[in-house]
Amino acid sequence: KKTTLEKGSTINVSGKEKGGRAIVWGDIALINGNINAQGSDIVKTGGFVETSGHYLSIDDNAIVKTKEWLLDPDTVTIEAPTDSRENTSVEDELPFGTGDANTPKTNGETITTLTNTTISNFLTHAKVVNITAKKKLTVNSDIDLHNGNLTLYAQQEGVKINANITSTDGNGNSKLNIHSGGWVDIHGNISLGTGFLNITSGGSVAFEGKNGHKDRAASNAQITAQGTITLTGEKKQFRLNNVSLNGTGGGLNIISAVGNLSHKLDGEINVSGNVTINQTTSSRLSSWQSAHSSYWNVSTLTLSDNAKFTFIKYVNTNKSSDLSNSRETNFAGVKFYGDGSQMKFNVGNGAKVEFKLKPNENTSRNKPKPLPIQFFSNISATGGGTVFFDIYANFRARSAELNMSLINISKGVNFSMHSHVRGDNAFEIKKDLTINATDSQFNLEQTLDSYSGSGFSRNAINSTNNITILGGNVTLGGRDSSSSITGTINITSGANVTLQAKNGNGANKKLTLGNVLVDGKLNLTGASADITGDLTVNSSATFNGTTDNNLNITGAFTNNGTADINIKRGVVNIQGDITNKGGLNITTNAQNNQKTIINGNITNEGRDLNIKDNKANAEIQIGGNISQKEGNLTISSDKVNITKQITIKAGVDGGDSSSSATNNANLTIKTKELKLTEDLSISGFNKAEITAKGNNDLIIGETSDDSNAKKVTFDKVKDSKISANGHNVTLNSKVETSNSDSSADDSNDNNTGLTISAKDVTVNNDVTSHKTINISATTGNVTTKESTTINAATGSVEVTAKTGDISGTISGNTVNVTATDSLTTQASSSITSSNGQTTLTAKNGSIAGSIDAANVTLNTTGTLTTVAGSNIKATSGTLAINAKDAKLDGTASGDRTEVNATNASGSGRVTAK
Numbered sequence: 087k088k089t090t091l092e093k094g095s096t097i098n099v100s101g102k103e104k105g106g107r108a109i110v111w112g113d114i115a116l117i118n119g120n121i122n123a124q125g126s127d128i129v130k131t132g133g134f135v136e137t138s139g140h141y142l143s144i145d146d147n148a149i150v151k152t153k154e155w156l157l158d159p160d161t162v163t164i165e166a167p168t169d170s171r172e173n174t175s176v177e178d179e180l181p182f183g184t185g186d187a188n189t190p191k192t193n194g195e196t197i198t199t200l201t202n203t204t205i206s207n208f209l210t211h212a213k214v215v216n217i218t219a220k221k222k223l224t225v226n227s228d229i230d231l232h233n234g235n236l237t238l239y240a241q242q243e244g245v246k247i248n249a250n251i252t253s254t255d256g257n258g259n260s261k262l263n264i265h266s267g268g269w270v271d272i273h274g275n276i277s278l279g280t281g282f283l284n285i286t287s288g289g290s291v292a293f294e295g296k297n298g299h300k301d302r303a304a305s306n307a308q309i310t311a312q313g314t315i316t317l318t319g320e321k322k323q324f325r326l327n328n329v330s331l332n333g334t335g336g337g338l339n340i341i342s343a344v345g346n347l348s349h350k351l352d353g354e355i356n357v358s359g360n361v362t363i364n365q366t367t368s369s370r371l372s373s374w375q376s377a378h379s380s381y382w383n384v385s386t387l388t389l390s391d392n393a394k395f396t397f398i399k400y401v402n403t404n405k406s407s408d409l410s411n412s413r414e415t416n417f418a419g420v421k422f423y424g425d426g427s428q429m430k431f432n433v434g435n436g437a438k439v440e441f442k443l444k445p446n447e448n449t450s451r452n453k454p455k456p457l458p459i460q461f462f463s464n465i466s467a468t469g470g471g472t473v474f475f476d477i478y479a480n481f482r483a484r485s486a487e488l489n490m491s492l493i494n495i496s497k498g499v500n501f502s503m504h505s506h507v508r509g510d511n512a513f514e515i516k517k518d519l520t521i522n523a524t525d526s527q528f529n530l531e532q533t534l535d536s537y538s539g540s541g542f543s544r545n546a547i548n549s550t551n552n553i554t555i556l557g558g559n560v561t562l563g564g565r566d567s568s569s570s571i572t573g574t575i576n577i578t579s580g581a582n583v584t585l586q587a588k589n590g591n592g593a594n595k596k597l598t599l600g601n602v603l604v605d606g607k608l609n610l611t612g613a614s615a616d617i618t619g620d621l622t623v624n625s626s627a628t629f630n631g632t633t634d635n636n637l638n639i640t641g642a643f644t645n646n647g648t649a650d651i652n653i654k655r656g657v658v659n660i661q662g663d664i665t666n667k668g669g670l671n672i673t674t675n676a677q678n679n680q681k682t683i684i685n686g687n688i689t690n691e692g693r694d695l696n697i698k699d700n701k702a703n704a705e706i707q708i709g710g711n712i713s714q715k716e717g718n719l720t721i722s723s724d725k726v727n728i729t730k731q732i733t734i735k736a737g738v739d740g741g742d743s744s745s746s747a748t749n750n751a752n753l754t755i756k757t758k759e760l761k762l763t764e765d766l767s768i769s770g771f772n773k774a775e776i777t778a779k780g781n782n783d784l785i786i787g788e789t790s791d792d793s794n795a796k797k798v799t800f801d802k803v804k805d806s807k808i809s810a811n812g813h814n815v816t817l818n819s820k821v822e823t824s825n826s827d828s829s830a831d832d833s834n835d836n837n838t839g840l841t842i843s844a845k846d847v848t849v850n851n852d853v854t855s856h857k858t859i860n861i862s863a864t865t866g867n868v869t870t871k872e873s874t875t876i877n878a879a880t881g882s883v884e885v886t887a888k889t890g891d892i893s894g895t896i897s898g899n900t901v902n903v904t905a906t907d908s909l910t911t912q913a914s915s916s917i918t919s920s921n922g923q924t925t926l927t928a929k930n931g932s933i934a935g936s937i938d939a940a941n942v943t944l945n946t947t948g949t950l951t952t953v954a955g956s957n958i959k960a961t962s963g964t965l966a967i968n969a970k971d972a973k974l975d976g977t978a979s980g981d982r983t984e985v986n987a988t989n990a991s992g993s994g995r996v997t998a999k
Contacts, residue, residue, distance in 0.1 A: 105133025566590025
């Protein structure tokens with residue numbers, strides 16, 4: 087029943103080569119002497135010592151030299167030595183009862199007690215010590231492992247460490263092994279340097295203050311070691327509270343493969359080295375077998391330079407269940423509460439925090455339930471490292487909600503929240519949110535994966551709340567996914583923001599926004615974007631709309647900064663008014679019959695404004711008035727369609743062009759076809775030109791039918807021009823220049839006429855000008871259609887061509903028609919000059935219509951023919967006919983008539999009054 091090894095006594099099983107085995111046991115085992123089981127090398131060939139009993143006492147005087155020492159009582163408590171420990175009488179060890187049959191001797195509450203100094207001394211000589219308790223093992227006093235190997239094993243209840251366990255000799259050989267069939271509570275420091283800490287527990291494991299003492303400083307609670315902590319029990323917890331973890335060497339790993347484990351992390355947590363918490367479940371489990379959530383109640387997570395902290399909660403199964411009819415509200419996710427609604431990260435240079443999260447596949451389609459991953463606290467992060475949330479799911483699982491009001495990232499932190507969720511919205515923003523990433527980077531994204539996004543209609547980000555971004559680099563949106571952020575987005579000065587909805591393996595992804603206010607820099611990227619509210623870009627701000635397919639703006643677009651819209655493979659559709667006081671360029675590349683549509687009014691008070699589409703056969707539709715204060719306004723597309731009756735004017739105040747605008751504002755429309763659904767008025771520019779785009783012909787108007795033909799009016803334009811360098815101009819619409827201000831003198835510089843220049847010019851409708859008209863086709867042909875009119879009411883008409891075919895009417899104060907080759911006027915033609923000069927010059931000429939002017943001169947170096955029925959009148963001056971050969975079959979008359987021809991013939995009449 088009782089075995090005693092007295093002080094000074096020795097059990098010696100040592101050997102020259104190998105140590106032997108010594109076993110001391112009894113119901114009561116009192117060890118106060120020496121046990122020697124050394125070999126030639128105690129580390130390699132030392133022996134084995136076992137001391138065990140229901141009541142086991144190891145005194146401070148005991149010395150054990152062996153490679154491995156096993157202590158095996160029911161319950162063990164390790165205390166500091168006291169004077170009473172030298173008393174070994176029955177009365178001391180069994181203090182209660184009288185010893186008779188009715189009141190037997192019994193032990194006290196502490197059944198078995200070991201001294202900490204004894205353990206430490208043992209470990210100085212013995213490299214392995216095993217302390218085993220069938221029930222509970224408690225350490226109440228400090229232990230120094232030196233370089234030894236200490237195993238603490240409680241089979242049933244658990245292991246509690248209320249004191250410090252250290253390794254002062256610390257060359258990395260020390261090992262602390264804790265095995266518990268139940269819980270493990272560590273309330274003291276474990277400082278092993280690069281030594282090993284290995285814990286296996288069938289119950290919960292906690293690193294926290296003793297007796298609920300949660301307000302200790304994390305700096306006073308140190309866990310320093312490398313090794314593995316393994317939790318094997320279902321429905322247990324892993325708890326950290328106000329603690330410093332230093333994962334030395336290969337790092338400190340807390341792992342579990344069970345389905346239901348809850349992590350509860352509270353207070354301040356400091357991390358050095360490499361620390362990993364990893365619960366990855368078995369793929370064989372059903373979704374409902376992995377349900378327990380974890381709780382991040384950490385006020386501040388601090389990482390030293392180059393440290394790494396990894397938290398993994400990953401349900402490794404694809405099995406799904408619909409829990410609409412269940413009371414279950416936990417889905418193996420994580421609830422981020424922080425402390426006092428604050429969650430802080432202090433991340434040193436080169437340090438990294440990583441969360442890898444995958445909740446179970448439990449769904450609740452018919453009865454909405456909380457999302458598995460929830461952020462309830464404000465987030466702040468500072469330092470020079472990274473924080474990375476990586477959220478996974480299969481087809482049906484749900485993801486994360488952001489229920490905080492502030493994310494504050496500073497001092498160079500790269501903070502990213504990524505999601506791979508497809509079957510549900512990846513991120514739900516539940517409150518108005520302010521993001522500040524000054525001098526840092528913040529990303530909230532759904533990332534690209536191997537799935538095709540075409541099969542998933544949910545959003546990367548879904549929010550109806552307002553988002554304010556105060557500074558830094560911020561990216562929001564998804565890849566192969568759409569996003570809907572319909573609250574107001576306010577981007578303040580200093581913020582560089584990217585909003586994206588990129589295509590990936592799928593297509594047709596879209597970013598839907600509400601009102602957008604930019605004081606910093608905004609980049610819209612991805613497939614397409616719909617701004618359903620107003621877009622405002624303030625002074626010193628920059629807006630880049632560089633989507634792949636489309637950009638639609640329903641509300642007003644106000645730009646006071648720099649705005650560049652560049653659609654790589656698509657178009658823009660702007661329904662609201664555009665007001666520009668900065669720099670604005672709109673570039674599109676239409677695909678598959680797409681059309682760029684601008685239906686709102688454009689007021690440009692800023693610098694140059696360029697609107698262009700680069701693709702062949704593309705069309706820009708203009709349905710609103712355009713006002714250009716100064717600078718150059720350019721509209722360029724293969725087709726430009728004026729869909730409403732509009733005015734493009736210089737000047738922005740009250741509709742009148744100012745002198746500054748008139749002197750400095752220019753308009754260029756570059757197109758192959760100017761389509762006129764309604765009339766177009768061009769007003770007040772210094773120069774306004776409609777010109778052929780590239781090496782192409784120019785057509786103005788879709789039809790010349792008088793009932794449907796529309797009109798282009800150049801009003802008060804100093805220099806009005808229609809051109810197609812080296813190519814053809816066809817005028818199906820009416821073209822007019824005017825001076826709508828009746829008080830203005832026609833000699834005013836703003837009252838110049840119209841110039842039309844091309845290789846060939848075809849006039850199929852009326853061209854009128856209050857001043858001059860100059861039509862030039864020096865290497866080609868000028869053709870005017872029957873019943874058309876070219877009229878310069880108070881100025882001259884100049885027509886210059888290689889050949890001319892005149893079927894309509896040409897009239898002006900003076901008219902000059904010059905053809906370096908042949909000139910033909912058809913019977914339907916009429917050339918008139920009310921009180922001036924009309925001159926026709928050609929190599930060969932054929933006159934079949936009428937010519938009526940004060941003075942008429944016909945010059946041909948070859949043959950001039952006047953066809954029977956033609957009528958040439960110099961009503962109050964001279965008719966001069968100069969030709970080599972003149973065949974005059976028509977009528978010609980004047981106050982004075984001159985015919986200079988080498989050969990003259992014909993049946994007509996030439997008369998003088």
